[in-house]
Amino acid sequence: MDTKQHYKSTHLLLICLSILILHQCSAFGSMLRGGHANVLCITKEREALLEFKRGLVDEHNMLSSWKNEECCSWSGVKCSNTTGHILVLNLRGNFDTSLTGNISSSLVKLQYLKYLDLSFNDFGGQIPKFIGYFERLEYLNLSSSFKNTGLIPIQFQNLAHLKTLDLSLNSLTVKSLEWLSNLVYLEYLDLRFSNVQAKNWLQEIIKLPNLRELYLSACQLPVIIPSSLVSTNISSSPLSILDISYNGYSSPAINSWLFNLTSLTSLDLTGNELGQLSSGFGYLKSLEHLKLFGSGIQGGIPKSFGSLSRLRYIDADSNNLLSQPFSELLDNLAGSNQSLEYLSFEENALTGSLINLTRFSSLRKLRLQGNSLNGIFHESFRQISSLEYLDLSNNQMTGPLPDLEFFPSLTELNLQSNHFYGTIPQGLGKLSELKILDVSFNRLQGLPDSLGKLFDLESFDASNNLLEGTISESHLSNLCKLKSLNLYSNSLTWNVSVDWIPCFQLQVISLSSCNLGPYFPKWLQTQNEYSVLDLSLASISDTMPSWFSKLPPMLTYLNLSYNQISGKIQDLSSNNISPIIIDFGYNNFSGPLPTFPQLVSQLRIDNNQISGSLNSICKIRSAVTLDLSDNLLSGEIPDCWTLMSAPMVLNLANNRISGSIPYSLCSSTSLSSLYVRNNNLSGQFPASLKNCKGLKVLDLGRNTFSGEIPEWIGTELAYLGILSLRFNEFSGSIPPSICQLQSIQILDLSGNRLSGRIPKCLSNFTTMQLLQDGSSVSYDFDPYTPRVGTLYHGNALVQWKNKESEYRNILWLLKTIDLSSNELVGDIPNDFSRMNALLSLNLSRNNLSGSIIEGIGLMKMLESLDLSRNHLSGKISVGLANLTFLSVLDLSNNNLSGRIPSSTQLQGFDSSTYEGNIQLCGPPLPECPSFAPPNLHVGHDSSFQENDDDDDEFLSREFYISMALGFIVAFWGVLGSLFFNNSWSNAYFQWLYL
Incomplete structure (x- = not known):
């Protein structure tokens, strides 16, 4: 008992001594940390962080917590619970919040640092060398923080304990990778978007004994010479994930080494130029994830892929030359029929029908959009019960749809733009997981009652089909998980009770072309989460309901166009959270222009009856497109454009607007298209437009502008593709600088009082001339608005083939010059013959003299030529008969003489084409005198014919x-x-x- 008691006493004494020692150590540590017992942070490390902070610019207050003495509680800082040393510094930025400035070398004092993340900031400059002295560092991420091109510091070879190194998105130049050899613990290396110049990059990387993940996307990797790999044991590499996308590699460039990396489970070859795929892929038996997106594959997937029994994911989208029968593709992937979960071959040239899919029992996502698949749904297709995502849109499939109740897991179904017909099968109503449904642009009739049984359906897209019939509550009542309903471009009639309340909350409502009218559906009031609402072409003849003033704040797209909605437009200014597109065009709206959300990015209320002033648009701050054309708007264009970002497109055509173009409209260079034709604008040519240097379309037609066309129009507005000044009161001569508009395709100066001669330099218009291969350059004047993601289709009023017409979709194909109805004098410049891509030339109703140019026959693309009501004399050139596309010709009321050259072309026109030329004769006019020698028919020897005509004359x-x-x-x-x-x-x- 005494011995046991002795042991107990000794044990108790040891415990007391341990507690005393720990207390003394804690007190000593507190003294080292500044004498504050409750502060863990070490003073010199806190001071190092504060000095580091002083060198930064923190506009977003990321370091607002860096104030008190306990630095271990600061944002992004973590310390050891025992020693107090800082172990983690995580200051990762993002696109909204980031740090700028310089990195102080004071950070070197954090010698116990194991984790450093400074990614997605903007420190400019090059990577500091002192980072290579954090010898305990295990994780280093400097991605997208040092934007200036530079080298990787050689000091990084000191980071012997590093496991993760991310230097991506810094545009680094990598001349050597020999420093990697010291990083024996490295498991993860990311050099994406670097310029790797080291020719032995593969040999150096393979030496790393623990490297599992390697990312070298867009690194301009040198091609590996096979002979340099003789002594390299590639097969021993533990590499599991490899990304060498966007390096321009062909199959021969990778065959000698890639297929020796037998440990690979994930391989990304996106954006290369592989051509014919190698059979070597069969050696990568551990492969689970393969990306071949846009990799220039020719032919198809080889049979060797049948050895990839673990393959779960394959993405081979956007390979235009991947033209393989779908059945053959599936046969070559048969080895992975138990493992394959994701199969994506969108935007290729696959052919055939959907057969033999039942063997892929684990398939969850099947994406085959944009191929050439045809045929019908195979009956056995229904057995893939695990399918969650099916996209067969933009193919050529036909026949009825299969019974969809056999796909109980389906969450998204996209079948638009095929040739399906009949009804949507009854089983659709059992897809309880469905969230997205799109069956647009087919020939289906009606929706099945079973649609209502798809309880988990999240998306239903039936857009761009030819669906007919009725949608009732039974189709939709059970789709409580539905998030997207797209029936765009169908003729379905909506038949639900007035008080129906759906169980779903939609995010996308696209019902264009469906018959919803005549009233607005009341059930829409129950939806408060949608971002897209498209009710265009919906046969609605109601007034806008009051609840439109309280639309969901996340709404980004609102389209009510092409209905018969009348009355006033509700005040929509409450929607002010995100940019929004609003299209109310082609309705019967009346009343004043309402207040719209400040962040409206595209506003179209064209072709209505809106009246009053334009002043309310001054409250819009970020519009890219403003189309208020074809209304009853009056007053002046407000001068408020300095308060808002000037739009790319401003269309005020066909209103009653007066005054002039305000100077502030060109306060920025973003304005691309200006349409103000058919208003009451007046004054000199708007000098304010001189600053609109990016202008491509300028339509001032049918106003009362006067004075001269300024000389600077050809130099300051050099990008003009359409210039229409038709039917104003401009006078003076046509400025020669107009010839500098090399992109011009529509030049319309008709209906003014322009005098003087036609400039001889109009042949400088490069778009009016054919290229050597017989083609011509055409520019699309319709600007693409990146913030909106849409293309604005502009329009122009063009005198085309003796008829004034408004052109929109094919506007960019027209190439016309119209100088008619002016007071121009002198000859027609011979250089016009060089404009051999010109489609229409109208010089009528002037005082032009001389003859028709001899080289008229070179203008081979000419479809319409009007030289009427001038003082042209002489004979009609035989070359005119060679214009095979000419369908409209008017030479009337001139002083032309002689015989009309014989040809099928010229005799095919009505006699009115030549009337008013009393000395002209020959069909279709009366025959020339009988003693006149017979006219020779147009043949190959044009010179002989012309001489003979001279003799005749x-x-x-x-x-x-x-x-x-x-x-x-x-x-x-x-x-x-x-x-x-x-x-x-x-x-x-x-x-x-x-």
């Missing part, structure tokens, strides 16, 4: 003149002698009566 004119003079001389030579000489006259009459 000479005989027709000189012969008549000589005959008349001869008659006069002879007549008066005889009778005159008799009249003046009596003896001769007596002798003559005596002889006459004998």
